[in-house]
Amino acid sequence: MKSLTCKEGFLHRFVGFSDLHPDAIAIRNLDAEETFTYRDLLNKAEACNGLLHALGVSSAEKVALVLPNGVDFIAYYLAIIGHGAIPVILNHKLTTYELSNVLGLAGPALTVTTDSLFEQHREVFQSVRCLVVRTADEQPLSLPEHATAASDLPHQLWPLSLPEGNPVVSVQFTYRGVGMPLAVSHRYLDLTQSSDGLHEQFHPQGLGSVHLVTLPLYAIFGLSVMMVFPLSIGATLLMTNSLLNRDLAQVLSEHKVSFACLVPDVIRYFNTRLAKRKGPRLPLHPQLMIYSGGSHLPADEAQKLGDLLGCGPVLQGYGLTESMPVIVQSSVGEVHRGAMGQPISGVELRIVDGQGRDVAVGRIGELLVRGPMVIPGYDDAPQINARFFRDGWFHTGDLVWQDDDGHVFFCCQRLRISKIKAQMIDLEEIESIALKHPGAVRAKAYIVPDHKAINVLHLSVEGSADLSQNSVSTLLARYLSAFKLPRNIEIVPLKEEIHAR
Numbered sequence: 001m002k003s004l005t006c007k008e009g010f011l012h013r014f015v016g017f018s019d020l021h022p023d024a025i026a027i028r029n030l031d032a033e034e035t036f037t038y039r040d041l042l043n044k045a046e047a048c049n050g051l052l053h054a055l056g057v058s059s060a061e062k063v064a065l066v067l068p069n070g071v072d073f074i075a076y077y078l079a080i081i082g083h084g085a086i087p088v089i090l091n092h093k094l095t096t097y098e099l100s101n102v103l104g105l106a107g108p109a110l111t112v113t114t115d116s117l118f119e120q121h122r123e124v125f126q127s128v129r130c131l132v133v134r135t136a137d138e139q140p141l142s143l144p145e146h147a148t149a150a151s152d153l154p155h156q157l158w159p160l161s162l163p164e165g166n167p168v169v170s171v172q173f174t175y176r177g178v179g180m181p182l183a184v185s186h187r188y189l190d191l192t193q194s195s196d197g198l199h200e201q202f203h204p205q206g207l208g209s210v211h212l213v214t215l216p217l218y219a220i221f222g223l224s225v226m227m228v229f230p231l232s233i234g235a236t237l238l239m240t241n242s243l244l245n246r247d248l249a250q251v252l253s254e255h256k257v258s259f260a261c262l263v264p265d266v267i268r269y270f271n272t273r274l275a276k277r278k279g280p281r282l283p284l285h286p287q288l289m290i291y292s293g294g295s296h297l298p299a300d301e302a303q304k305l306g307d308l309l310g311c312g313p314v315l316q317g318y319g320l321t322e323s324m325p326v327i328v329q330s331s332v333g334e335v336h337r338g339a340m341g342q343p344i345s346g347v348e349l350r351i352v353d354g355q356g357r358d359v360a361v362g363r364i365g366e367l368l369v370r371g372p373m374v375i376p377g378y379d380d381a382p383q384i385n386a387r388f389f390r391d392g393w394f395h396t397g398d399l400v401w402q403d404d405d406g407h408v409f410f411c412c413q414r415l416r417i418s419k420i421k422a423q424m425i426d427l428e429e430i431e432s433i434a435l436k437h438p439g440a441v442r443a444k445a446y447i448v449p450d451h452k453a454i455n456v457l458h459l460s461v462e463g464s465a466d467l468s469q470n471s472v473s474t475l476l477a478r479y480l481s482a483f484k485l486p487r488n489i490e491i492v493p494l495k496e497e498i499h500a501r
Helices: 010-020 038-054 071-082 096-106 115-120 188-199 220-231 248-254 264-275 299-309 382-388 427-434 469-479 495-500
Strands: 025-029 034-037 062-066 086-089 110-114 130-133 147-149 168-174 182-187 210-213 236-239 259-262 289-292 315-320 324-328 348-352 365-370 393-402 408-413 417-420 423-426 440-449 455-463 488-493
Touching: 010 038, 010 071, 010 188, 010 220, 025 038, 025 071, 034 038, 038 071, 062 071, 062 096, 071 086, 071 220, 096 168, 096 469, 110 115, 115 130, 168 188, 168 220, 182 188, 188 220, 188 324, 210 220, 220 236, 220 259, 220 315, 220 324, 248 264, 248 299, 259 264, 264 299, 289 299, 348 393, 382 393, 417 455, 423 427, 427 440, 427 455, 427 469, 455 469, 469 488
Parallel strands: 025 236, 062 086, 062 110, 086 168, 110 130, 130 147, 210 236, 210 259, 259 289, 289 315, 455 488
Antiparallel strands: 025 034, 168 182, 315 324, 348 365, 365 393, 393 408, 417 423, 440 455
8 A cells, every 4th residue: 555655735835835926816706706816815814813813722623614615615724724723524505403413423612604604503503612704795693602703803814834744634524324424534644645646647737727616615525626636736716606507618718727527417417508509619728627526427428518518528536535536537548438537646446246355357346445545434433434444445335347457437336325416315314304203104215316317316204194295395304405305205104004994
């Protein structure tokens, strides 16, 4: 197994670019029509660090980020690391129930969030110390004693301390079909080496290259590929949360985008829109790389987007919250249609059968991975770790096969988890919420791909006469995020009630 090769991490590199190239553009926000140079972004991160000092946050304490994609997210993330604290990165679209669960597991000393999210989840934040960031269109809230508005604290720049060694710089949560969220910790040099390993497979990027950022930064794929990677090489982050309302070809052409990563549902959406687009093709960056992440993309859809835009086909990668990106199709090497790619530098993989024996080339088996960017286990979960981490290998639960050249192809997932709209869902969690209905006795969640090979969530609930689709749907919406809600709910009467009639 290849050991760590990088001696300094991405924050070192970001600060270095801020000193050497202070006027280089770090972030161009299309939604707010604002631009931040590397020096501007460093100053903003130092201002955020000043707020952490004003609130008395200690090094090694956890600070939760519940923020949407944007400059604030990036600045606070850099500030927390430069403060010596540990960022706990949470999906800002969670329901109050889901947010309460992960905050309870993480136990942060402070949570950074916005006015609107504080108001939405006031029930949870009433008992959590908060730093509230006001956005331009929000009115000041009446905050409880333990919550502080960032605007009420003195503005003071506090230099970032560069991490020593390989500390934890990200705690995120994932699911493995056990019905509960699991905490995953990533370390500084490991995260840096993952982005370095990716760059070895890409057309060279750096000062002047433009990376389109549309993936959520709270997920490891977005964090590592769309933030850590570009900021560690001096690239520009072109950010928007409204890409679906824009002309993709226009955005790519106008801003000379050299790297973009989209989820499969977004690629399908733009394939439909671009097929109806009139007029000549727009000129694109000559080495534009478009990648798909978050879930598996069928080869036909990948080829279609490239044909419609007039660039190469969409390439794929593979990673998990537990591993960061570990497999990628090379933009500088031979592309194998439909493949996820080959392991990046520092990663080893095996494909094994049910008895743990390596399978032959072309045969399907479970993917096992190891390397410095793969975590050794979930935080505080020894029994679950014994199931998924064995003999130095992480058992992914994904069934794959490999061709003669070492390219890996996805087959299916064997665990009771899946991806809906590139978001992880745990079928057991959905069943457990359905069983909160007083009339429910049994529940079964399952995935059925539709005619476009898009995963569709179905739920069957068996119970008494007062059970209905509407009541189950209302219950699920109260507890679960929108992407976890089943498209189809089947109500099955209890067998004994049927016989009684």
